[in-house]
Amino acid sequence: MKSIIITGGAGFIGSHVVRLFVNKYPEYRIINLDKLTYAGNLANLKDIENKPNYTFVKADICDFDTILSLMKQYEVDGIIHLAAESHVDRSIKDPFTFAKTNVIGTLSLLQAARLYWESLPEQYEGKRFYHISTDEVYGALEMTHPEGIEPPFKTTASSTDHHLAYGTDFFYETNKYNPHSPYSASKASSDHFVRAFHDTYSMPTIVTNCSNNYGPYQFPEKLIPLFINNIRHHKPLPVYGKGENVRDWLYVEDHARAIDTIFHNGKIAETYNIGGFNEWKNIDLIKVLIRTVDRALGNEEGASEKLITYVTDRAGHDLRYAIDSTKLQKELGWEPSLQFEEGIAMTVEWYLSNQEWMDNITSGEYENYYNEMYKNR
């Protein structure tokens, strides 16, 4: 039996990974380790909470002693590490919390795993430390395009025919790190620690860097759930700057499937980029989102465009992210399962039929935070 700690399992992506592993691998013991910060919510895992192969432990990844004793207690063979502070805007306000959780927390997990695994007769054999990171560590890409061709243009630079790109360059696994926000700087630092534990102690590590995820259970401070909820409440939709920044969007369950594939079949010490070749300018995505929500709510399509409010840009706002995931597709056979319009329709439908989930999160403390955050924009 494999015993696996998944950190951050009551957050957005982590809950999808926990659900996938608990349902797909009844022979594994899945320990969801989460501190339950503002972003962690056990309601995200209601459907699997009573499964016999699932255990929830409320703990802080920075608490080295507790992590070490959990490693021993559950005889852990694998760690899939997602726990983190994840919102760029919060990192601009409070960088220390990001350094603590993302850097020190990751280091404390690595050190606990090392001490426990090195104490076993088989040492690192059959063990795995899989660190989930972000494409933001690579920095920002330009919007360059071939002469005479306006973006988005069809590119042959990647493995996907459908790829419409906003630039000629992409994030590859070999790119140098160049983070700009305190969030991405903290994730970059944690990635370096993970690789250092492989190079120094021979720990079997893997790092993946994924693009923007969307789908059910995302905390509504992030663009897509925030805007769906604001449209429902006829609240302003705060578009940063001119809305021209480009992000590369992947449905969260496709990310969870990639994590499953890589955890089981990825090569030790490798890095894999995960992304759906799905670049969108924010303002274009927002208009698709508005049309989809209006349709679902029975409004005239596009009526909610009047809620669009251009606000002060995010400090250091990265212009464009675009992942090349050819390596993952070619070496491990993973590919995204959904077209974006399909994924967005499913996502809108989920948020509108789970309004209680949304209302529980957005009432009280978060509402005050949100109002404070947007007061001066």
Ligand code: NAD
């Ligand atoms: P999230 O903010 O929704 O969830 C983070 C989870 O970590 C929460 O459950 C929170 O309670 C937990 N956590 C925070 N600090 C903790 C601590 N000290 N100890 C234990 N648990 C703690 O985040 P997400 O969007 O699901 O992202 C998950 C991971 O994936 C992060 O590492 C993030 O950097 C990475 N990632 C996210 C995206 C994205 O688009 N959301 C894309 C690529 C990579």
Ligand code: DAU
């Ligand atoms: O690229 C992967 C990253 O994607 C992850 O590592 C992060 O954890 C995740 O939060 C996400 O980062 P972004 O900053 O790209 O996501 P966010 O949803 O905050 O913003 C998406 C884009 O929309 C970005 O260009 C900023 C813009 N935006 C965002 C918000 C919240 C707005 O214009 N208005 C908003 O209110």
